[in-house]
Structures are given as structure tokens and as C-alpha cells.
Amino acid sequence: MLEAWGNHLTHARRRSPHTVRAYVATAARLLDHLGETDWARLATLESGALREQLAARRQAGIGNVSAARELSALKAFLGFAREQAGASHAAPPRLRAPRVKKGLPRPVTPDEAVNLAATVDEDASAPWIGARDRAVLLLLYGAGLRIAEALSLKGGDAPLGETLVVTGKGGKQRMVPILPIVRAGVEEYRARCPWPLDRDAPLFRGARGGALAQGMVQRAMARARGVLGLPASATPHALRHSFATHLLGAGADLRSLQDLLGHASLGSTQIYTKVDAATLLDVYRNAHPREGNS
Known part of the structure; x- marks a missing residue:
């Protein structure tokens, strides 16, 4: 079976x-x-x-x-x-998926990020489209790219190395490290893509071979978060926020984080100190035996 x-x-x-x-x-x-x-x-x-x-x-x-x-x-x-069994007419069992408690917008957890990437792959209309959407989400969460930055990559940028030079807002360039799982995800997409990925052509393609639009990635993630019961705040851009928040929680300093995100000012990066503190407080409130009764 x-x-x-x-x-x-x-x-x-x-x-x-x-x-x-x-x-x-x-x-x-x-x-x-x-x-x-x-x-x-x-x-x-x-x-x-x-x-x-x-x-x-x-x-x-x-x-x-x-x-x-x-x-x-x-x-x-x-x-x-x-x-x-030849019983396609039989009614499927009805059972609601567990829901994640909704509240203020928050970064997705590492487990949620991995599951989102896997779910867009599983639910796609074609295997190469699933591999494509998974690769894009891995770049957002694993390298902290903006969705526009990921979709601006060209065929000549691949195969990805251990680092990638990204051109962000205002033409500002930065270098970001590329994790093995991200490189593997992009390579799987390249192997499956039915369109020729010429050096100066877009790396990520739509179903008809043109440049992939942001809306297609956003819709794929919306379907995935529906399957997983995640809140509407779980958007592609939230993966970039999660990248920053998880690095900060793991001990990254603000200056390094500013460079990785391509922020023009440190003030833009400092917001993640508040997000990370809010996340830790939420964990404390849910876990502490006396806090829950106060």
C-alpha cells in the first residue's frame, strides 16, 4: 500500500x-x-x-x-x-485543521517557515512551479531578501555560491551568505524549469515563460498559510522579518543585521529589537506556570 x-x-x-x-x-x-x-x-x-x-x-x-x-x-x-477501492463517491472524513492562535502580526517560526516552503511545493499545479515557489521562499527566509530582490535575479546569478551580491533599494548593493538548503532549492528549480534560463533573462519564470510576478508568489503563500492555519500576517515579506528576528535572537549584532538586510539607517533595523522582545515575552507568558494565572 x-x-x-x-x-x-x-x-x-x-x-x-x-x-x-x-x-x-x-x-x-x-x-x-x-x-x-x-x-x-x-x-x-x-x-x-x-x-x-x-x-x-x-x-x-x-x-x-x-x-x-x-x-x-x-x-x-x-x-x-x-x-x-473504487469508492470515489464515498464522503471523505470531515476534520478541521488545528488553528494557530491569531493575534498581533508576528514573525513566523522556523518550523512554520519550513512548512510554508514545503506546502507551496506540494500544492503547486506543476512540479517545476512548486520547486520555483519553494526556492523563492527559501531565499526570503534563508537569505533575508525582499521579494523584489529575489525576483530580480538573473539566469547568470545561478548556480548560487556561498555568497550573493544583491542590489536593493536605491541601487545599494550588499553581500549575503547563501545556506546550502537555499542553494539546493534553487538548483532543484533550475533542473525542473522548462524554460531556458539565459544569462541575462529572469531566473524565476511564470507559467508562460515570462518573468515571475510578485502576485503569483503572494497567492501561493496565501494558499499555503490557509492549509497550515496560519494568520494573514504570514506573507512573503514576513519571511524576511523572520530572518532578521531569528538572527537577532541567536545573538547577531545590529550592525551586522543592518548590512545583511540592506537598511540605509540603523534605525530601520532597531525595530527588530522590539519584535524579538515581544516574541520572548509571548513565549514567557505562554510557558510560565504562574504568569498564566495572574
Whole structure:
């Protein structure tokens, strides 16, 4: 059953290898939970079984975002089971995805950033488009680029090295480090892209081969945050804010952060000290046993 599911994802759906691994692992956990089963039983599985499976995963320590992705994978697997059992007409189990508590705009967490990048890949209309959108989001979160900066890259900028010279607002240039996962994401997109990536042509292409528009990335992320139950504040630009906030929280100094972000003045960078302090306070309020009762 797992082999059939993996083959379907790989060949019929043309999902990326990391998506196939994640979805097959999710299906394997469900089958282990159910014990001996077949396609017919899976086709008529009710919401209670999924709820039990997700409860077990929550006890294992996954958060709301990962639980939402797990539910999405389970629903896809059960849809495939209904096809295998010849019961496509059967009603799918109804279960709401867990929601992240909404509040003031905040940076996405590292886990949310990774899940957003994976989800835009999984939900794209074509494998190369999924790889493209994932690569763009990795550049925003992994290198702190503005969306316009990422989309201004040319074919000649790739393959990316350990650093990248970026031209930002006002023509100001800066050098940013490129993490291995970001380089790999861009290379996966280049390998899948059906359009010739000439040196002076846009690196990121739209479905018809023209330059990729910002709106397409924004819509892809909007769909992904809907799947994951994230607030409307989880935009592409929020990934750049998260890049800055997480670096500051890890001990980066403001001057270095200013250079990485391409801010003209230190004052623009100092806002992240307030964001990071607010994030730490939120964690404290949620975790401290006495604070929650005050």
C-alpha cells in the first residue's frame, strides 16, 4: 500500500522527493495505528480514526503547523484509498485543521517557515512551479531578501555560491551568505524549469515563460498559510522579518543585521529589537506556570 502511494505521488502527481518521503511516512504511521487493513477499510475511515492519529502525534510533540500538514497528507492518502477501492463517491472524513492562535502580526517560526516552503511545493499545479515557489521562499527566509530582490535575479546569478551580491533599494548593493538548503532549492528549480534560463533573462519564470510576478508568489503563500492555519500576517515579506528576528535572537549584532538586510539607517533595523522582545515575552507568558494565572 505504501509503495503504491509513493509511486502515485512520484509518477502521477510528480511530487518532489522530500514531499513523497513526508507523505509516505504519514501514511505509514496511520497504517501502523490501524493495524491490518485494506483499501476498502481506508475508503470508509471516519473522522474519529484521524482524530486519534493526530492526538498521538500531538503527544509526540508536533505543533499546530505540523499537525495541519499531517492532516493534509492524511486526507490526500485517504482520497487515493477511495480511488483504489473504487469508492470515489464515498464522503471523505470531515476534520478541521488545528488553528494557530491569531493575534498581533508576528514573525513566523522556523518550523512554520519550513512548512510554508514545503506546502507551496506540494500544492503547486506543476512540479517545476512548486520547486520555483519553494526556492523563492527559501531565499526570503534563508537569505533575508525582499521579494523584489529575489525576483530580480538573473539566469547568470545561478548556480548560487556561498555568497550573493544583491542590489536593493536605491541601487545599494550588499553581500549575503547563501545556506546550502537555499542553494539546493534553487538548483532543484533550475533542473525542473522548462524554460531556458539565459544569462541575462529572469531566473524565476511564470507559467508562460515570462518573468515571475510578485502576485503569483503572494497567492501561493496565501494558499499555503490557509492549509497550515496560519494568520494573514504570514506573507512573503514576513519571511524576511523572520530572518532578521531569528538572527537577532541567536545573538547577531545590529550592525551586522543592518548590512545583511540592506537598511540605509540603523534605525530601520532597531525595530527588530522590539519584535524579538515581544516574541520572548509571548513565549514567557505562554510557558510560565504562574504568569498564566495572574
